[in-house]
Amino acid sequence: MVRRAVPREDGRRPTTIRDVAAHAGVSVATVSRILSGTYPSAPATRSKVMRAVRELDYVANANARGLAGASSRSVAIIVNSVVSPHYAHVAQGVQTQAALEGKLCIVGTTGGDPEREFATVQLMRQEQAECVILVGNVVNDADYRERMGEYARALALAGSQLVLCGRPALGPGVPALVVEYDNTAGAYAVTSHLLSAGHRRILFLGRRDGHTTQDSRVAGYRDALADHRVPHDPRLEVEGTMERHEGYRMVRERLGAGPADFTAIFACNDLIAAGARRALREHGLRVPDDISMVGFDDLPTAADIDLTTVHVPHEELGRTAVRLALERRRDASGMTGHVMLGTHIVVRESVRTLRGAGGPTP
Structure with missing residues (x-):
């Protein structure tokens, strides 16, 4: 995809991918591959490029220009796998609500690899998705929270909304909605x-x-x-x-x-x-x-x-994530940032009551 330079309102030339490459000290091809998520694992190089992107505000400006001229019509969901029934049901909820809102649904998968997740979020940002919904299990350590917090802020600058679905919050001040259930x-x-x-x-x-x-x-x-x-x-x-x-x-x-x-x-x-x-x-x-x-x-x-078993409202998770994200875009002042959905037991025939139930040892 070729980016065309569009003059900024302040008269300055917009940042290009060549500017990012020069700032990071790498080739244009390397920047392109990192931003598209196809660059091999090289944390030091990726870190330099992402720092240059942030400092030059490259993608945020490009997306802001695009959103100013046309209304985005897509929502994105990023899951570990489309084979797992858990993720499939949540994705179905996202798709159902997106259709009701007149939006297209883009699905990305990560295979549980956090680096692929970061790259896919970046790609969805470039595609100008109105919201990016992250679903499922994650190692929520300090490094992950810091890095994903940066992506959340970048999405917000581009007019998009990050939603954490079935995940805990990233921390205070991070512009991300949380929709989870009570595990x-x-x-x-x-x-x-x-x-x-x-x-x-x-x-x-x-x-x-x-x-x-x-x-x-x-x-x-x-x-x-x-x-x-x-x-x-x-x-x-x-x-x-x-x-x-x-x-x-x-x-x-x-x-x-x-x-x-x-x-x-x-x-x-x-x-x-x-x-x-x-x-x-x-x-x-x-x-x-x-x-x-x-x-x-x-x-x-x-x-x-x-x-x-314990019933999880999978489809309602997906539908709520889309609904809240789009409502937040329309009226940020009236929205809460955290929704907790309930769970309940479904009793079937897999548990036998032992004699003397309630004693110290069966």
């Missing part, structure tokens, strides 16, 4: 459901320290144990990603090391639960006769295997 309360409720059925040895599948979704769910699990005066045993928390094959792996390895030392499983999501159920069956264990199980998300898979 911790949902995990607390479903763990309490198991505890009320008499289970005291509850295996948590899918802990992954530093990742926002898993951290909030394991926090709810631990809070429920504490409130029911059940000692927390770190050995009952198993690390793994939120995929079906990981659920199978975690349970297979656990049972391969010896007999089950748990009476129930809290799978961090329904995909993990499905994989865990397969591993249990291979070891001759039935749900719920031998091992009780709960999940999280209430995806179609949960109903297929009769799984008690």
Whole structure:
């Protein structure tokens, strides 16, 4: 795509990609590839180019000129994967609301790579999307918050709005909307459901320290144990990603090391639960006769295997993200920056009540 130099109102020549390249001390091709997200991982080079972009206000000015002459008609959603049912349902909500608003929907994927996420946000900024919606799990450390905060400010300068969907806020003063659901309360409720059925040895599948979704769910699990005066045993928390094959792996390895030392499983999501159920069956264990199980998300898979789980309002998340972002653009003064949607348990037939429910040990 060729950028045409448009005179600025103050009479000064607009910044070009050549100016950015000269300022950063790299080639024009390198700048182009970094801004389009196709440059190989080279943090030092990327940092120099992005610093030059900020200092020269290159993309912000280009987008502001474009928005001044034409109304953008697109919203963007960036997800880890379009294969995961969780992301697919949120994306469907974004698409539905975008259509009602007369907007086109652009979808980008990152594969869980934060560098690809940054590059995709930059690309959506260049494409003048009215809002950029980030969905799903992320390592929300200080470096990530600082860098994404810069992108949020750049989007705002370009007339766009960053929305964090199912993620925590980036910090005070960052121009980003937050639309999330109560992971911790949902995990607390479903763990309490198991505890009320008499289970005291509850295996948590899918802990992954530093990742926002898993951290909030394991926090709810631990809070429920504490409130029911059940000692927390770190050995009952198993690390793994939120995929079906990981659920199978975690349970297979656990049972391969010896007999089950748990009476129930809290799978961090329904995909993990499905994989865990397969591993249990291979070891001759039935749900719920031998091992009780709960999940999280209430995806179609949960109903297929009769799984008690936590319902997440996936499509409402997507619809709310679009609606709030567009309303913020129309009337910034009347909008809140943070919306928390509720969750609730869907009780099916995957939990068995133990004899003497409520005692210290089953």
